[in-house]
Amino acid sequence: MTLYILCFILFLVGLYGLLISRNIIKIVISLTIVEISIFLLLIMVGYISDGIAPVVFDAQILENQAVVDPLPQTMVLTAIVIALATNSMILTMAIRLYKKYGTFDVHEISKLKG
């Protein structure tokens, strides 16, 4: 149970960083921390202690050996790919923003309301 709570605390750390930081790069780092906390949670949901990797060639191994749940692992893999796309796009936008505004401070990047 402690691990799950620590995982949720990591989630909250990322959320806190996202809410208070002013630097764009720090915002991106906080977003990544939130992502990683969720990946940790998903992996822990599917994990069984002493379980083996879900790559099995022999059906007899399955009878006396626990296997970890492969579905959350595929979900994490998909989510990592999505996170890669998110990070690359958001960093591209950060580079463009730095070129247009000359700063990484979100308080100075405020041509739009809201």
Place this chain on the structure above:
Amino acid sequence: MSVIVRKVAQLLSAMIFVFGMYVVIHGHIMPGGGFSGGVLLASAFILLILAQGKDYFQLKQQRKITSFYESLSVLLILLLGAGGLFAGSLFLFNNYLPKGQPGELLSAGNIPIYSILIGIKVAATLFTIFLALTIYKEEVSK
């Protein structure tokens, strides 16, 4: 970069490339597969550019080639999936090729082909992203 860095990067990138191919091809019988192998393949190229500098490749031309392969591999994946409509079963994304012996390299029907195509796709995409950022930086600094 100095001569040592450049030579070591050249040697290492070949090894990384071969390891990436290994991970992609063995995707169906061991942990790994298209995405992880594709990242390794892309990192081999990225290492070369980082060590050799931007004049080593013709960046814009490379970018055209990578985006071509990116589109082509996705199209092939979709066509392979749609092949299930016509060959064998009547469903999409079914494993309709012969399965073979589990644990062998040539087994598991469609899955190694999917994994190789995804490897090409991921390598091309990551390299395209890297090239786009590099080209943009070059254009800004002019």
Place this chain on the structure above:
Amino acid sequence: MENHALIFFIVLPFLAAFSIPLVSLASEKAKAYVVAIVSLVLMVLSVQGLFGSAETTIYAVGGWKPVDNIPIGIHLVSDGLSRFMLLIVNAMAFFCAVFAIDYIKNYTGQKYFFTLFCLQLAGLNGAVLAGDMFNLFVFMEVTAKASYALVAFGVKKTEIEASFKYQVMGGLASLFLLFGIAMLYWMTSTLNMADISMVLSNSEIDHSNTLRFIQLFLLAGIGIKKQAITFYKGLPAVVTCWWVTNGIRTHDPQNHNLML
């Protein structure tokens, strides 16, 4: 012979999206017409679906049969509401595509516009049709990535700023949603929407507190994503339509707990 119309709503836009870079190598003008034709075909299919049979159809992608009454694999579900949503999405996409043929000539990088447009169409169709929670998340992300890029398409100062804000909020929202889905999977050991509803209504343990926690995350995710909670303007209004469908599908009459 199964009815394969449902899968075309997802495969055709993807096919169009990734063939556009190849088509534009051959001819510059053809790509706009490819998009228009694809969305016309989809609109005709959705009109046909609307006036077809009224019962709920389930398309099991890959043909995976349920094992011990537990559904496995990806399912596309089409009921009355999602047929209606499909018609709205595809009709809108068709008119936008026809309008874009002339309009986009003002901009550079036209092939990227059409690719992103097709990806967005595929993501919206997929999110409307998705039968399990994780597929909903994935298609939603496809839609979101395409719309982030489309918001910043003109690379003006304000457009990039708007896109950056939209990305931070949208990224956070999708992570909330993923957290909710992870908790839901933890609780019910399934991702299929119909199966989640079954498991929750059949279980003997009282899940109501956990469910409330999950509901909060899902509501926050979807709310921020469709910008109902923040007061930030400048969002493509199309995004609103998928969450209604999926919300109502997850909601079961016997089980009022999981009301998204």
